[in-house]
Amino acid sequence: MSTDRRRVVVTGIGVVAPGSVGREAFWDMITAGRTATRRITFFDPSRFRSQVAAEVDFHPRQLGLSAQEVHRNDRFVQFAMVAADEAVADSGLRLGVGDAPDAPEPERVGVTLGSAVGATMRLEDEYVNVSDAGRHWLVDPRYGSRFLHQALVPSCGATELAVRFRAQGPATVVSTGCTSGIDAVGYGSQLIEDGDADVVIAGASDAPISPISMACFDTIRATTDNNADPEHASKPFDARRNGFVMGEGAAVMVLEELEHAQRRGAEIYCEVTGYANRCNAFHMTGLRPDGVEMAEALDQALAQGRIDGDEVGYVNAHGSGTKQNDRHETAAVKLSLGQAAYKVPMSSLKSMVGHSLGAIGSIEIAATALAVQRQVVPPTANYEVPDPECDLDYVPKTAREHKVDVAVSVGSGFGGFQSAIVLAKPDRRAS
Incomplete structure (x- = not known):
């Protein structure tokens, strides 16, 4: 291998975002300046200081996930799967397709997935079940899902993507709070630069719009209390700003070594320099x-x-x-x-x-x-x-x-x- 630094490019993009599912819908929305912030609909937010959020209108079965995949996985994992499906399809790589002759070697494909809070929604819902809405200190495990253990470990997201695309190279979860999404892509690019992979499925996903998450940020007054005007509640850099609006979503990129992408004639969005x-x-x-x-x-x-x-x-x-x-x-x-x-x-x-x-x-x-x-x-x-x-x-x-x-x-x-x-x-x- 050459001692020169290997160059890394983006050849696929998938997005699940509030107000838009899919890369092109997302781009159309943000370039039009449309906001997707609204009053919380997932639960009754009336007891909270901040009652607004940017929710994804997400229908996993319509987006290609099976009934079993939906049952098994927390919402943040479902987001990641849908975004990764779009990114891999966009890249033109044949990942996870049997023994396709033009597919990269599985050992040369990695996964880096970022998440700040993992399966927050699943854990909270399951706790409500096993504690009978908090009535019992000693919870009853008979009321827990068979897949509750997956919700406990944030690695479930990276595991699902690795299995889905036969990625047998490095698989990592990056959890550095609100920089997790940058750090996951940055770490994925470093895997390619260092020669540990030729392709990395890299991105991040979170689904934190739940009572426990909203309570955490209410406590430190980090979220906005502009509940009367949800559409205009998020005001970065504006003198009237008074906190952020909670959101959810995912984005996944296919990162690829430059020559690997060029040999197969891939469309390249940009280089990670x-x-x-x-x-x-x-x-x-x-x-x-x-x-x-x-x-x-x-x-x-x-x-x-x-x-x-x-x-x-x-x-x-x-x-x-x-x-x-x-x-x-x-x-x-x-x-x-x-x-x-x-x-x-x-x-x-x-x-x-x-x-x-x-x-x-x-x-x-x-x-x-x-x-x-x-x-x-x-x-x-x-x-x-x-x-x-x-x-x-x-x-x-x-x-x-x-x-x-x-x-x-x-x-x-x-x-x-x-x-x-x-x-x-x-x-x-x-x-």
């Missing part, structure tokens, strides 16, 4: 306002691809809509890109699809890859009132045609995680 993460070792939920750790992650990710800050054509922001995060992120982009930061379009998808915890990083990478391929930057919906502390170009309300040879997606997570990934047009450099 760099990835880095940092931990601020500062506070479980707090952020330093100077953004140093995120800036360091962004600097290192750019350096891996030998990319200067002034080459960046788009920043896909974490943009959660909390006051401290938006301020921290704005400072980090300025620190990393310098004066170029003021010229770069930067937008937050969470204004439209909410914050799906671990999944959102992969959903944002999917959007960033499409932005590079199509040279269009999605907007920040609901951005109307500028905040003097957030003074960059946040692409208010309307998508913008723009030259995007290089784009970055950044994320910030509870626990102090800060991650950045860089995507570029594959023909940006000759070798």
Whole structure:
């Protein structure tokens, strides 16, 4: 094997998102600036401070899952399966299709799946059953599902994908809170760079819209209490913002070694040229306002691809809509890109699809890859009132045609995680 660094490209994309299931429906929605935030319908939210969320209208049987697959798996795994099916079909790779002569060797196919909270919905529902809605401290296991053990271990998602596509290479679950989706794709790209795989099914999924999850974020007042206007409740970078809107969903990418993709004539969305993460070792939920750790992650990710800050054509922001995060992120982009930061379009998808915890990083990478391929930057919906502390170009309300040879997606997570990934047009450099 050559000692040169192996190059990694994206050859397939699958998305399950609020307001849109499927890659093209998702792209149409976010470039139109439509929001999918609404009052919670999964349960009665009236006792909660935050009563809004971005829910997926999801019908797994109609999307190709069998009755047994639906029965066996939590909603977050079902999301991942549907998104992966779309991504693999999009890539043109024949994975999991018997002994197809043109399929990659199973030992050279890996899986990296991110999730912040795993099977939250299944575990909560099962606890209600075995405890008779909390009436009994000693629960009765006779009322638990035969598949309850799968809900306990987050690895069930990666396992299902590995079995589904005969991926016998490395299989990993990445759980780093709200950066899980970036970190899963970043780690998957590193597996290919290091020669441990030629193809990696990489992405993230979360389905956290449940009473226990909403209670957790109510307690720390991280979610918005703008219940009167759910459609406009998520306001990243806007002076009126007061917290994020909970979301759910999944996105899965097929990552492939460049020459492997070229030999089979695959369509290539973009190249993953760099990835880095940092931990601020500062506070479980707090952020330093100077953004140093995120800036360091962004600097290192750019350096891996030998990319200067002034080459960046788009920043896909974490943009959660909390006051401290938006301020921290704005400072980090300025620190990393310098004066170029003021010229770069930067937008937050969470204004439209909410914050799906671990999944959102992969959903944002999917959007960033499409932005590079199509040279269009999605907007920040609901951005109307500028905040003097957030003074960059946040692409208010309307998508913008723009030259995007290089784009970055950044994320910030509870626990102090800060991650950045860089995507570029594959023909940006000759070798």
